[in-house]
Amino acid sequence: MVIPLSWYLIVSAILFGIGLIGVLLRQNAVTILFSVEIMLNAANINLVAFSRYITPSAISGQMFALFVMAIAASEVAVGLAIVLTIYRNIQSVDIDKINIFKW
Amino acid sequence: MLAYYLSLIVLVPILSFIILVIFGKRWGDKSAYVSIAAVLISLGLSIKALIDVLGGLNTKVLFTWASIGNFHITFGLLLDSLSAMMLVVVALVSALVQIFSIGYMHGDKRYGWFYACLSMFTASMLLLVFAPNYVQMYVAWEGVGVFSYLLIGFWFEKRSASQAAKKAFMVTRVGDLGFAIALILLYINAGTLDMDKLFAMHFVPALAATISILMFFGAIGKSAQFPLHVWLPDAMEGPTPVSALIHAATMVAAGVYLVARSYPLFEKGPVSLEFVAIIGTITAFMAATIALTATDIKKVLAYSTISQLGYMMMGLGVGAFAAGAFHLFTHAFFKALLFLGAGSVIHAVHSQEIFEMGGLWKKMKITSITFIIGGLALAGVPPFAGFWSKDEIILGAYTSGHTAIFWIGILTALFTAFYTFRLIFVVFFGQPRADHHGGHVHESPAVMSIPLLILGFFALTAGLLGSPFVHNAFQGFIAPGHEAEAVNPFVMGLSIAVALIGITAAWLKYGTQVLPSNVISKNNPIYKLVANKYYMDEFYYYVLIIPTHAVARFILEFDQKVIDGIVNGVAKIIAVFGSGMRRLQTGYVQNYALFMLVGLIILIIWSFRFLGIH
Numbered sequence: 001m002v003i004p005l006s007w008y009l010i011v012s013a014i015l016f017g018i019g020l021i022g023v024l025l026r027q028n029a030v031t032i033l034f035s036v037e038i039m040l041n042a043a044n045i046n047l048v049a050f051s052r053y054i055t056p057s058a059i060s061g062q063m064f065a066l067f068v069m070a071i072a073a074s075e076v077a078v079g080l081a082i083v084l085t086i087y088r089n090i091q092s093v094d095i096d097k098i099n100i101f102k103w
Numbered sequence: 104m105l106a107y108y109l110s111l112i113v114l115v116p117i118l119s120f121i122i123l124v125i126f127g128k129r130w131g132d133k134s135a136y137v138s139i140a141a142v143l144i145s146l147g148l149s150i151k152a153l154i155d156v157l158g159g160l161n162t163k164v165l166f167t168w169a170s171i172g173n174f175h176i177t178f179g180l181l182l183d184s185l186s187a188m189m190l191v192v193v194a195l196v197s198a199l200v201q202i203f204s205i206g207y208m209h210g211d212k213r214y215g216w217f218y219a220c221l222s223m224f225t226a227s228m229l230l231l232v233f234a235p236n237y238v239q240m241y242v243a244w245e246g247v248g249v250f251s252y253l254l255i256g257f258w259f260e261k262r263s264a265s266q267a268a269k270k271a272f273m274v275t276r277v278g279d280l281g282f283a284i285a286l287i288l289l290y291i292n293a294g295t296l297d298m299d300k301l302f303a304m305h306f307v308p309a310l311a312a313t314i315s316i317l318m319f320f321g322a323i324g325k326s327a328q329f330p331l332h333v334w335l336p337d338a339m340e341g342p343t344p345v346s347a348l349i350h351a352a353t354m355v356a357a358g359v360y361l362v363a364r365s366y367p368l369f370e371k372g373p374v375s376l377e378f379v380a381i382i383g384t385i386t387a388f389m390a391a392t393i394a395l396t397a398t399d400i401k402k403v404l405a406y407s408t409i410s411q412l413g414y415m416m417m418g419l420g421v422g423a424f425a426a427g428a429f430h431l432f433t434h435a436f437f438k439a440l441l442f443l444g445a446g447s448v449i450h451a452v453h454s455q456e457i458f459e460m461g462g463l464w465k466k467m468k469i470t471s472i473t474f475i476i477g478g479l480a481l482a483g484v485p486p487f488a489g490f491w492s493k494d495e496i497i498l499g500a501y502t503s504g505h506t507a508i509f510w511i512g513i514l515t516a517l518f519t520a521f522y523t524f525r526l527i528f529v530v531f532f533g534q535p536r537a538d539h540h541g542g543h544v545h546e547s548p549a550v551m552s553i554p555l556l557i558l559g560f561f562a563l564t565a566g567l568l569g570s571p572f573v574h575n576a577f578q579g580f581i582a583p584g585h586e587a588e589a590v591n592p593f594v595m596g597l598s599i600a601v602a603l604i605g606i607t608a609a610w611l612k613y614g615t616q617v618l619p620s621n622v623i624s625k626n627n628p629i630y631k632l633v634a635n636k637y638y639m640d641e642f643y644y645y646v647l648i649i650p651t652h653a654v655a656r657f658i659l660e661f662d663q664k665v666i667d668g669i670v671n672g673v674a675k676i677i678a679v680f681g682s683g684m685r686r687l688q689t690g691y692v693q694n695y696a697l698f699m700l701v702g703l704i705i706l707i708i709w710s711f712r713f714l715g716i717h
Contacts, residue, residue, distance in 0.1 A: 020700070023693070023696055024693055024696055024697055024700070025693075032693075095691070095692055095693065096691065098690075098692075099689065099690030099691050100690060
């Protein structure tokens with residue numbers, strides 16, 4: 001049996017939603033970074049699925065997904081460095097305690 | 104070859120200016136030698152130019168300065184008898200004043216800058232003298248104005264000096280406005296500003312008179328004629344050698360030079376010459392009366408300068424062209440001498456108040472003798488320089504039928520003799536009046552006394568060049584067309600008589616105790632009028648300065664209330680907006696993420712609804 005495209009999209013949408021809720025609701029900065037990763041991977045699934053189903057002869061979606069992974073890796077590197085700095089300053093990674101960028 | 108050495112006359116002082124602006128601070132006292140060497144080169148070349156002119160040379164060297172389409176501005180060097188005479192006077196007086204300043208300015212902290220200014224002033228003045236067209240003349244005219252401003256305000260730490268400099272600059276600017284309008288009118292009507300072309304043209308007398316009178320306004324400002332004379336007495340705040348060079352011998356004579364140079368234009372509208380004569384007469388008389396009551400040695404000389412400039416204008420106005428130019432020539436020497444003598448006195452006693460001096464004759468022989476020579480020349484005693492030229496002017500007024508001007512001229516000569524010898528008797532004779540300088544007064548050093556001796560020599564002899572003994576050689580040289588008047592025994596006798604009466608009266612009043620010291624009450628209304636300089640400064644204060652301040656204050660109010668109000672209002676509205684909007688900035692990163700999400704959703708919905716993306 002052939003799995004239809006819409007299944008992939010549903011999985012991707014669920015993953016994206018989970019990531020989004022994580023970003024908006026969790027207080028731990030590291031968890032938020034993980035959630036961002038989940039959202040990126042949801043996008044990757046979409047890219048690969050569309051590529052496979054719509055233009056099977058080209059692998060442009062797959063290539064794009066690889067780039068997203070590389071960028072996600074570097075983003076995590078920067079993000080974790082920031083989190084580390086925050087931890088050094090306030091001995092916590094709870095982002096509700098870092099609300100100094102305001103009026 | 105000719106063009107070379109003529110341009111060097113102007114270029115060498117400019118070069119000295121540039122050198123001194125760069126190195127003046129480092130070289131300090133040595134700066135003087137650069138400037139003096141430059142002016143001596145100019146003097147040598149000027150004398151060569153004068154000799155060439157005496158040999159019959161009469162030339163014009165032209166360079167193109169700027170071309171705009173068909174419009175060419177030329178820059179040139181005009182050499183004729185009038186300019187050659189002025190070149191030598193300017194360079195000679197400048198050289199002597201600069202040598203004198205070595206002693207007078209000794210130890211001043213801006214020594215280099217002083218000489219730089221003197222150099223550039225000399226260059227501007229020489230350029231003015233050389234001008235063959237009015238554009239160059241105007242440029243040089245403003246140039247001497249700028250350096251006069253800088254030198255009056257040389258000791259700008261003193262508030263009175265910086266204010267005097269501003270006053271001089273602004274008052275002369277009023278006259279320059281007239282000059283500028285005259286040049287615009289000339290260009291509109293004649294299409295050129297070259298003097299020789301203009302003088303050959305035909306003008307309607309009314310137009311020529313209008314232009315000439317407007318041009319004369321420039322001369323009124325620069326030569327301190329009534330009613331714009333108020334800046335010159337204040338200009339005495341500058342160093343005394345500057346007063347001698349700029350405010351007695353050369354720059355103030357620029358106005359007279361302008362009228363003399365433009366004489367053919369004035370002759371095309373004869374009304375303008377009457378105007379010149381009347382202004383000159385008023386100036387001569389008024390300034391002489393003020394000088395009678397002034398008690399500051401430099402102020403007396405300043406008013407006497409104004410008065411003598413009035414004589415020159417009177418001479419030019421009544422048609423005695425050569426006599427006016429002759430008086431310009433002799434006055435430059437004896438007035439520079441008197442000012443340098445005053446500088447020598449001030450250097451010795453550190454005061455300018457004549458009633459704090461006295462008895463200097465015994466202590467300063469050279470200064471006293473040369474000052475008295477200058478005084479005799481100013482008072483118009485034969486055979487000193489001032490006599491011949493002043494007598495020529497008064498004679499010119501007499502023969503041309505200006506009876507009122509003639510008698511006022513005679514009366515002014517009487518006052519001149521009186522105030523000059525009042526000064527001499529009070530300063531050099533009698534007993535020292537203040538003790539604080541009693542023991543220390545001594546003759547000035549040689550760098551100061553030698554220029555006095557040289558100028559004294561000229562004050563004694565320069566007049567003889569134009570005297571009847573040599574058949575009025577000077578007048579024949581300057582103005583071959585204008586025949587010198589024959590000697591008139593009545594005029595000459597009267598002129599000598601009033602000079603002697605004036606000197607005797609001064610002697611009776613100040614040299615002896617014959618006349619009581621309160622012969623004129625200090626409460627006499629006429630005395631008060633004169634001692635307060637005819638209330639001219641007060642007049643300007645109430646008529647011009649106060650209304651100007653009122654207008655300025657109103658505009659300030661308008662600017663602060665209305666213009667600034669609009670600007671501040673706009674800023675305030677934005678501030679109000681901002682203080683509301685800034686509450687969105689909570690500092691919680693997740694709030695921002697939520698806003699982004701909400702914004703994104705709104706964008707998506709909007710694009711589906713309104714852009715029709717399906």
